[in-house]
Amino acid sequence: MNIKITGTGSYIPSTIEKNKDFYNHEFLNADGSKINSPNEVIVEKFKAITGIEERRYVKPELSNSDIAFFAAEKAIANANIDKETLDYIIVAHNYGDVKIDSEQSDTVPSLASRVKHLLKIKNPKCVGYDLLFGCPGWIEGVIQANAFIKAGIAKRCLVIGSETLSRVIDAHDRDSMIYSDGSGAVIVEETTEEGGVLAHESATFAYDEAHYIFFGETNKPETDSQRRYIKMFGRKIYEFALTNVPLALKSCLEKSGYDITDVKKILIHQANEKMDEAIVKRFYKLHNMKMPEGIMPMSIGTLGNSSVATVPTLYDLILNGKLENQEINKGDIILFASVGAGMNINAIVYKQ
Numbered sequence: 001m002n003i004k005i006t007g008t009g010s011y012i013p014s015t016i017e018k019n020k021d022f023y024n025h026e027f028l029n030a031d032g033s034k035i036n037s038p039n040e041v042i043v044e045k046f047k048a049i050t051g052i053e054e055r056r057y058v059k060p061e062l063s064n065s066d067i068a069f070f071a072a073e074k075a076i077a078n079a080n081i082d083k084e085t086l087d088y089i090i091v092a093h094n095y096g097d098v099k100i101d102s103e104q105s106d107t108v109p110s111l112a113s114r115v116k117h118l119l120k121i122k123n124p125k126c127v128g129y130d131l132l133f134g135c136p137g138w139i140e141g142v143i144q145a146n147a148f149i150k151a152g153i154a155k156r157c158l159v160i161g162s163e164t165l166s167r168v169i170d171a172h173d174r175d176s177m178i179y180s181d182g183s184g185a186v187i188v189e190e191t192t193e194e195g196g197v198l199a200h201e202s203a204t205f206a207y208d209e210a211h212y213i214f215f216g217e218t219n220k221p222e223t224d225s226q227r228r229y230i231k232m233f234g235r236k237i238y239e240f241a242l243t244n245v246p247l248a249l250k251s252c253l254e255k256s257g258y259d260i261t262d263v264k265k266i267l268i269h270q271a272n273e274k275m276d277e278a279i280v281k282r283f284y285k286l287h288n289m290k291m292p293e294g295i296m297p298m299s300i301g302t303l304g305n306s307s308v309a310t311v312p313t314l315y316d317l318i319l320n321g322k323l324e325n326q327e328i329n330k331g332d333i334i335l336f337a338s339v340g341a342g343m344n345i346n347a348i349v350y351k352q
Contacts, residue, residue, distance in 0.1 A: 004196035007079025051273025055180035055304025068162035087154035092137025098167035135340025161308035170229035180304030184312025195351030199255035213341035269338035270310035
């Protein structure tokens with residue numbers, strides 16, 4: 001049995017927020033104290049570390065479930081399938097639908113139910129549910145779809161990774177510049193074509209690491225608002241990722257039976273350019289090799305970190321020839337990998 005991605009789609013928001021747009025922000029340390037650097041210096045250092053020059057935000061009238069629907073429509077059309085034949089709709093996200101200036105996240109009904117409603121699918125046996133697994137959520141959704149199909153309880157699944165992080169960022173936190181919005185979707189189904197999911201690996205590190213990414217108060221202490229924002233311990237995450245992600249990639253590749261020299265592309269969660277590069281370099285170092293040029297496509301420079309959406313949007317952009325000097329051809333061995341809140345890690349070895 002071969003289980004493959006037969007259709008892809010993505011939604012890239014039209015509103016561009018450039019680095020210079022942060023020059024007038026009041027950035028503060030976590031304890032509320034002032035940062036002794038002008039914003040131009042803060043932003044330049046940020047760019048040097050993350051590689052981000054701009055990011056995308058959704059328009060005020062749109063919600064996360066809306067953009068998940070947009071990506072889903074494209075994936076269904078790309079796969080050329082009847083939407084009524086879908087067995088599962090799996091939507092990976094972290095914060096549900098968050099309206100502009102709202103202090104609450106809305107997840108009832110689930111985003112999957114909302115997407116199914118917007119798609120106007122009548123079939124009640126098409127089951128929709130949400131998946132909370134941090135940034136690795138979309139990859140985990142593909143792993144679950146693969147398991148459902150292997151078990152014989154599904155033949156065709158829609159897996160979406162969608163997030164609107166612009167609605168949960170603290171304007172007084174330098175880390176707010178990392179986050180963005182976006183959505184990516186794929187159709188996963190049983191096929192007679194060669195290839196597909198060859199191996200996968202998942203792990204949760206929660207003994208010491210569970211709260212490396214969390215929901216916390218604003219950095220501006222005198223604010224009366226009860227809102228909470230996405231927060232992280234960046235240095236701890238960096239060290240955690242460099243230690244554990246390369247090992248997960250190595251283990252997953254070994255399960256597949258393929259050699260590292262067979263790998264054509266590594267599509268890793270677009271979290272931080274320097275961190276991603278360090279992870280992939282260390283992965284190759286485990287095999288006593290140097291990281292090949294062009295092996296790690298990047299979209300973070302212009303799209304920022306859209307959490308669960310980074311990997312599926314990157315994949316869709318490459319397949320549609322929208323990422324310069326990058327392509328994936330039939331028969332190529334590629335790796336999907338991610339790390340994020342939980343702390344969770346996962347990887348897939350996939351034959352195009």
